Amino acid sequence: MKGKTAIIGDGDSVLAFRAVGMDAYGADHPEKARNLLKKLAKTYHIILITDVLAKEIDDTLAQYASAAYPVIIPVPSGSGGNGYGDAVLRRACEKALGVDILSRGDKKDH
Amino acid sequence: MTRLNVNPTRMELKKLKARLKTAQRGHKLLKDKTDEMVRRFSAIVRETKRLRDETERDVENVLRRFSLARGLMKRADIELAFSIPSVSVDLDCSTKSIMNVEVPKFTLSERGSAAELPYSYVDVTSEADYAVILAGQALAKLIRLAELEKTTMMLAEEIDKSKRRVNALEYVMIPNIEETIRYISMKLDENERSGLTRLMKVKDMIAERNG
Numbered sequence: 001m002k003g004k005t006a007i008i009g010d011g012d013s014v015l016a017f018r019a020v021g022m023d024a025y026g027a028d029h030p031e032k033a034r035n036l037l038k039k040l041a042k043t044y045h046i047i048l049i050t051d052v053l054a055k056e057i058d059d060t061l062a063q064y065a066s067a068a069y070p071v072i073i074p075v076p077s078g079s080g081g082n083g084y085g086d087a088v089l090r091r092a093c094e095k096a097l098g099v100d101i102l103s104r105g106d107k108k109d110h
Numbered sequence: 111m112t113r114l115n116v117n118p119t120r121m122e123l124k125k126l127k128a129r130l131k132t133a134q135r136g137h138k139l140l141k142d143k144t145d146e147m148v149r150r151f152s153a154i155v156r157e158t159k160r161l162r163d164e165t166e167r168d169v170e171n172v173l174r175r176f177s178l179a180r181g182l183m184k185r186a187d188i189e190l191a192f193s194i195p196s197v198s199v200d201l202d203c204s205t206k207s208i209m210n211v212e213v214p215k216f217t218l219s220e221r222g223s224a225a226e227l228p229y230s231y232v233d234v235t236s237e238a239d240y241a242v243i244l245a246g247q248a249l250a251k252l253i254r255l256a257e258l259e260k261t262t263m264m265l266a267e268e269i270d271k272s273k274r275r276v277n278a279l280e281y282v283m284i285p286n287i288e289e290t291i292r293y294i295s296m297k298l299d300e301n302e303r304s305g306l307t308r309l310m311k312v313k314d315m316i317a318e319r320n321g
Binding site (some may be wrong): 002003004005009014015016017019020021022025045046048050065066068069071073075076079080085086088089092093095096099102105 | 112131148151152155156158159162165166169170172173174175176180190200201202205212213214216237238241242245246249253255256257259260262263264265268269270279
């Protein structure tokens with residue numbers, strides 16, 4: 001099966017990924033991103049979405065969590081990540097193990 | 111614990127005992143499955159976290175550099191330069207099974223050297239070139255991250271589900287069946303005793319009449 005990849009971003013900077021072969025889409029508003037995501041989820045296998053948008057449409061992302069495809073992952077935007085990606089991981093960890101082993105590991109490191 | 115709504119007969123007792131055996135076996139198997147999934151999950155989640163931190167730095171770098179580059183060019187120019195994607199990500203998707211959970215698996219075909227930029231050098235500043243080259247390097251990591259992160263999510267959900275099942279068996283189903291079995295066997299014993307006393311009584315009465 002051939003996979004297709006897309007990136008949804010809140011600015012034009014996602015164009016950089018178009019040059020490496022991804023399809024880049026811009027969405028300046030979370031609602032717009034939500035609709036775009038629903039449309040793209042049918043055809044794309046990997047969808048990257050900048051975390052500023054991802055945070056706002058968390059509920060829609062959750063709908064796609066249980067199936068193998070599409071894979072939707074948050075990436076930070078140019079101005080830095082807002083921790084959404086980490087939060088998602090931490091949530092999964094808590095769900096599965098009951099404790100958050102990731103941040104505990106962090107504390108040990110520092 | 112609540113008793114199941116069944117008739118206290120030998121037949122039901124036999125059925126319930128079989129059910130109890132199945133439930134106990136199922137409970138043991140599910141518990142083993144959950145334990146193994148948890149073991150794998152904790153390994154995968156650490157790896158995901160590490161990769162995410164790394165990738166986040168890379169992606170942030172790409173986007174920041176690119177937005178700087180964009181500032182140096184006219185908007186129309188940059189749209190034009192990037193509007194025709196001449197390369198595409200050559201990605202192969204399949205699924206693999208981890209403890210019976212179907213997770214995605216991606217294989218990225220090797221691309222030519224990352225230095226081949228899909229636009230004319232005349233239009234685009236070198237800042238943007240850097241960003242694009244970095245994006246190409248981040249791509250493989252991103253795809254690996256996509257695979258791992260989805261695996262984490264799906265395993266988490268599966269662990270949650272099977273934990274629920276284990277608990278339902280351990281704290282509801284098995285005690286209920288045990289309680290019902292106890293009830294039925296007591297009822298049967300009681301019936302037996304009452305039958306016995308009745309017989310003894312009848313025997314006494316007959317002996318009295320004859321004697």
